Amino acid sequence: MEVLISRYHPDKDDEPYxxxxxxxxxxxxxxxxxxxxxxxxxxxxxxxxxxYSCQEGVCGSDALNVNGKNLLSCTTPLKSLKEPIEIRPLPxxxxxxxxxxxxxxxxxxxxxxxxxxxxxxxxxxxxxLQTPKQREQLDGKYECILCxxxxxxxxxxxxxxxxxxxxxxxxxxxxxxxxxxxxxTIDRLHKLDSPTKTFRCRHIQNCTASCPKxxxxxxxxxxxxxxxxxxx
Amino acid sequence: xxxxxxxxxKKAHLWQRYSAYYLLIxxxxxxxxxxxxxxxxxxxxxxxxxxxxxxxxxxxxxxALLLIHLWVGGRDxxxxxxxxxxxxxxxxxxxxxxxxxxxxxxxxxxxxxx
Numbered sequence: 001m002e003v004l005i006s007r008y009h010p011d012k013d014d015e016p017y018x019x020x021x022x023x024x025x026x027x028x029x030x031x032x033x034x035x036x037x038x039x040x041x042x043x044x045x046x047x048x049x050x051x052y053s054c055q056e057g058v059c060g061s062d063a064l065n066v067n068g069k070n071l072l073s074c075t076t077p078l079k080s081l082k083e084p085i086e087i088r089p090l091p092x093x094x095x096x097x098x099x100x101x102x103x104x105x106x107x108x109x110x111x112x113x114x115x116x117x118x119x120x121x122x123x124x125x126x127x128x129l130q131t132p133k134q135r136e137q138l139d140g141k142y143e144c145i146l147c148x149x150x151x152x153x154x155x156x157x158x159x160x161x162x163x164x165x166x167x168x169x170x171x172x173x174x175x176x177x178x179x180x181x182x183x184x185t186i187d188r189l190h191k192l193d194s195p196t197k198t199f200r201c202r203h204i205q206n207c208t209a210s211c212p213k214x215x216x217x218x219x220x221x222x223x224x225x226x227x228x229x230x231x232x
Numbered sequence: 233x234x235x236x237x238x239x240x241x242k243k244a245h246l247w248q249r250y251s252a253y254y255l256l257i258x259x260x261x262x263x264x265x266x267x268x269x270x271x272x273x274x275x276x277x278x279x280x281x282x283x284x285x286x287x288x289x290x291x292x293x294x295x296a297l298l299l300i301h302l303w304v305g306g307r308d309x310x311x312x313x314x315x316x317x318x319x320x321x322x323x324x325x326x327x328x329x330x331x332x333x334x335x336x337x338x339x340x341x342x343x344x345x346x
Contacts, residue, residue, distance in 0.1 A: 159312050192241075196311065199241040228242050 002084035034073040049098035060147030070149035070210040090152035113173040118184040134180040141175035150207035163196035167207035167217035174220040248304040251297035258294040
């Protein structure tokens with residue numbers, strides 16, 4: 001099995017380069033995930049930098065660009081990938097080392113949409129009730145694990161990562177603007193009304209195609225734009 | 233001078249949509265008008281026909297909306313692709329070019345109709 005991995009050490013290399021590994025496939029389970037292959041390679045070369053945690057598609061820390069597509073290595077079956085397998089860090093973010101990228105801008109954008117419930121009076125002792133229908137509206141909006149696969153596949157985010165909120169942040173924004181318990185909808189929509197913040201999205205739908213959780217940020221952004229236009 | 237913070241999101245989005253709807257109707261109509269025109273007709277005759285009577289209003293609206301559509305589309309391209317340090321300069325330059333085109337169109341129209 002031929003595997004090409006992008007390598008970069010900030011102290012030694014001027015730019016990333018591809019390193020080829022030959023792996024004996026019989027050393028891995030027949031139903032192994034990509035992450036197992038990467039961890040196997042790290043046993044061969046302990047200097048390989050890779051980030052992972054839960055290993056079951058919940059934490060979102062092992063997002064990578066594999067054969068040109070952003071995905072989670074822990075939930076991607078190895079046999080679903082064509083050889084040679086090209087593994088690169090998520091595109092559009094500064095590389096810290098090898099496959100590890102700096103997600104600071106991504107988190108800043110997420111923080112900028114205030115992704116938390118703003119309800120007044122906020123009494124932790126009291127439940128904020130919703131009808132089943134109101135709760136149902138949040139389906140497909142709250143399941144994001146912040147792996148950054150979507151934002152890393154979005155050209156608008158590549159060009160302006162400090163201005164454009166990106167698909168993940170806008171999905172979260174939509175989630176809180178439609179939440180029946182949130183009382184700051186008008187303020188939220190007003191803050192999002194900017195040519196660089198929300199309207200930079202051109203709906204090419206790379207975000208939806210790359211989401212490992214099957215969410216649809218593009219549709220959420222379209223709904224958000226419609227709500228900004230309507231003003232509520 | 234134009235500033236980034238003064239650019240609108242919602243308004244630009246709406247203008248781009250409405251102008252697109254109008255132009256979607258106007259251009260097929262313009263094509264149909266041109267096809268039905270004699271082959272030897274020059275641009276002056278065509279303009280005179282286009283800006284005559286009832287059609288003058290629809291043609292003027294189309295010209296104005298086309299310029300607005302151009303502004304929003306070009307503005308978005310410049311925000312996406314120009315160097316951040318030069319974006320405001322490019323936007324101002326683009327605005328001036330559109331003003332010049334508007335002035336030129338007015339002059340052509342005046343010259344054709346007079």
